[in-house]
Amino acid sequence: MSSERSEEFSESPASRARESSDAGRDNEAAGDHAPADQRPSGDNKPQAIEARPQANEAKPQGATVLVRGEAIGDQDSKSPPRDSPSKESKDKEKAARKEVSPAKAQLRARLPALGDDGDIGVQKDQIVVRDGKPDLAFTGTLVASAAPHAAPKGKWQEYRIYETNGGKHVFSKVTRSVYAEDQDAHAAEIYDPSPSSVPSQLLKSARDLTRSRPLTWMDAAVAFFGYDPLAKDLYRKLGGQFEEHIA
Numbered sequence: 389m390s391s392e393r394s395e396e397f398s399e400s401p402a403s404r405a406r407e408s409s410d411a412g413r414d415n416e417a418a419g420d421h422a423p424a425d426q427r428p429s430g431d432n433k434p435q436a437i438e439a440r441p442q443a444n445e446a447k448p449q450g451a452t453v454l455v456r457g458e459a460i461g462d463q464d465s466k467s468p469p470r471d472s473p474s475k476e477s478k479d480k481e482k483a484a485r486k487e488v489s490p491a492k493a494q495l496r497a498r499l500p501a502l503g504d505d506g507d508i509g510v511q512k513d514q515i516v517v518r519d520g521k522p523d524l525a526f527t528g529t530l531v532a533s534a535a536p537h538a539a540p541k542g543k544w545q546e547y548r549i550y551e552t553n554g555g556k557h558v559f560s561k562v563t564r565s566v567y568a569e570d571q572d573a574h575a576a577e578i579y580d581p582s583p584s585s586v587p588s589q590l591l592k593s594a595r596d597l598t599r600s601r602p603l604t605w606m607d608a609a610v611a612f613f614g615y616d617p618l619a620k621d622l623y624r625k626l627g628g629q630f631e632e633h634i635a
Contacts, residue, residue: 488542489568496566500535502546508532514550516560517574524576528552534622542566547613547622556580557605559612579608606630 495503508530516524533548543565550558556578563573581604606629613619623630 486542486567486569488566492564492566492568495564496539496542496544499539499544500537502533502535504530504548505533511553514558516548516550516558516576517562518576519574521576524558524578526550526552526554526556526558528558531557532622532625534618534625536618539564539566543570545618547618549609549622549626555582557608559609561613577608577612579605581605 511527511529513527514525514530518524528551531549531551533546535546536544543563546560546562546564548560548562550560552558559577559579561575565572609623610619610630613622
């Protein structure tokens with residue numbers, strides 16, 4: 389008995405340390421293979437948990453919104469919005485590329501004067517051009533005309549009133565452009581106080597019935613030109629008969 393105890397006490401501390409270490413490793417290995425509910429808690433053995441990105445994790449996608457059938461994706465908030473050119477700048481660029489007609493440029497330079505201002509009140513053979521209809525040829529006088537003082541955008545209108553020897557009135561409206569590729573537009577109407585054709589007579593009678601007084605050439609002029617600033621300038625040249633007088 390004494391010999392056995394002496395052998396136990398004769399073991400060195402280093403040997404006991406190695407045995408203790410080996411036993412600890414065996415316990416760890418056993419804990420790893422043990423079921424989850426039998427493993428040692430985190431209080432006894434701290435474990436480091438590392439967040440690893442999952443390969444199948446969905447990446448954030450840009451939202452797509454349907455607006456009246458159009459797909460609109462998210463825009464990059466960092467990229468500044470592009471300044472779209474305004475309509476006015478586009479018109480200026482387009483006008484700069486157009487070729488100016490020298491003859492039309494002379495007409496614009498003379499505004500508000502017109503080439504036939506010297507013919508006002510002079511009886512002569514007249515020809516009034518109309519688009520889509522036969523031109524009007526008659527003998528009579530140019531009663532009045534009007535044009536704007538300037539045409540900054542390269543376009544302007546010219547209003548004229550004629551009176552024929554037969555007592556009819558002709559209203560003419562010409563829309564001009566200073567550019568060579570643009571065609572001038574011509575519109576004209578006739579006022580006949582005593583129409584000879586049956587359809588014209590019926591039309592005039594129907595108009596007179598809807599009014600408190602018969603339709604005059606001044607009423608027809610207002611129906612054709614309206615009351616825009618250029619038309620009012622034309623009416624002033626004809627006196628105060630186009631003004632509305634009240635008591």
